[in-house]
Amino acid sequence: MPFMDLGRRNWALSNRVLSELLKAVLDKGGEFRFRANGLSMSPFIRHRDIITVSSVPEGTLRIGDIVAFLRSDKQRFAVHRVEKIERDGVFIKGDNTAESDGLIPMVNILGRVSSVERNGKQVALGLGPERRLIPFLTRPGLRPWLRPIWRFLRPIVRP
Amino acid sequence: MCSENVVAREIEGELIIVPLTSGIGDLEDDLFTLNETGKAVWRLIDGQKTIKKIARELSSEFEAPPDEIERDLLGLAGELVKRRMLVVVPRT
Numbered sequence: 001m002p003f004m005d006l007g008r009r010n011w012a013l014s015n016r017v018l019s020e021l022l023k024a025v026l027d028k029g030g031e032f033r034f035r036a037n038g039l040s041m042s043p044f045i046r047h048r049d050i051i052t053v054s055s056v057p058e059g060t061l062r063i064g065d066i067v068a069f070l071r072s073d074k075q076r077f078a079v080h081r082v083e084k085i086e087r088d089g090v091f092i093k094g095d096n097t098a099e100s101d102g103l104i105p106m107v108n109i110l111g112r113v114s115s116v117e118r119n120g121k122q123v124a125l126g127l128g129p130e131r132r133l134i135p136f137l138t139r140p141g142l143r144p145w146l147r148p149i150w151r152f153l154r155p156i157v158r159p
Numbered sequence: 160m161c162s163e164n165v166v167a168r169e170i171e172g173e174l175i176i177v178p179l180t181s182g183i184g185d186l187e188d189d190l191f192t193l194n195e196t197g198k199a200v201w202r203l204i205d206g207q208k209t210i211k212k213i214a215r216e217l218s219s220e221f222e223a224p225p226d227e228i229e230r231d232l233l234g235l236a237g238e239l240v241k242r243r244m245l246v247v248v249p250r251t
Contacts, residue, residue: 006193021186035187
């Protein structure tokens with residue numbers, strides 16, 4: 001083995017490493033592309049979809065935007081949807097989770113999801129103007145009423 | 160000097176280099192790491208110091224012959240240049 005070595009980093013990244021790299025790339029003005037892990041944003045972002053995160057210029061965050069953020073303890077990083085914007089921060093919740101992540105300070109928002117890819121194709125649903133309705137429609141109490149609509153949307157969302 | 164097209168961060172003791180392609184840091188592409196001596200090299204690369212000067216500094220830090228260090232350093236620098244993580248700065 002040489003004294004100095006450039007190696008490929010091909011093992012799984014921890015949540016912390018992922019968030020640090022995301023911050024570093026966005027700070028440099030770039031975008032960050034990585035594979036989603038988990039079901040909390042299903043059906044709009046599914047496990048193993050590829051998501052691209054861009055920086056959020058001040059004052060441009062809107063209800064329905066999907067953001068990469070650090071949870072309040074700053075230890076864990078997640079990608080969920082903005083459901084309410086307050087002066088002190090934003091309320092965030094996964095589309096497929098029963099509970100909100102609570103009020104997240106603006107400094108914990110790392111970036112905004114600008115595209116989602118599934119099986120090599122762009123998934124637009126959930127990122128366009130309809131995104132503003134999604135925080136309302138995904139409230140736990142509404143889910144039973146939404147099943148017929150979901151049956152209609154399912155073939156579009158899951159190509 | 161280090162290329163504008165990479166982001167390098169030392170996290171949990173590991174130096175991870177993310178190449179940026181058209182401004183995108185893509186985890187679907189390769190990420191790279193440097194071992195302890197490689198990390199020391201990365202810290203010393205500033206666009207000012209020559210390979211010889213870096214080799215001399217590392218030689219005292221790692222108590223190894225400067226020739227051996229320089230040979231390895233040239234190998235690593237060549238690899239980093241090939242992968243566009245380093246940019247060769249002409250001597251002025």
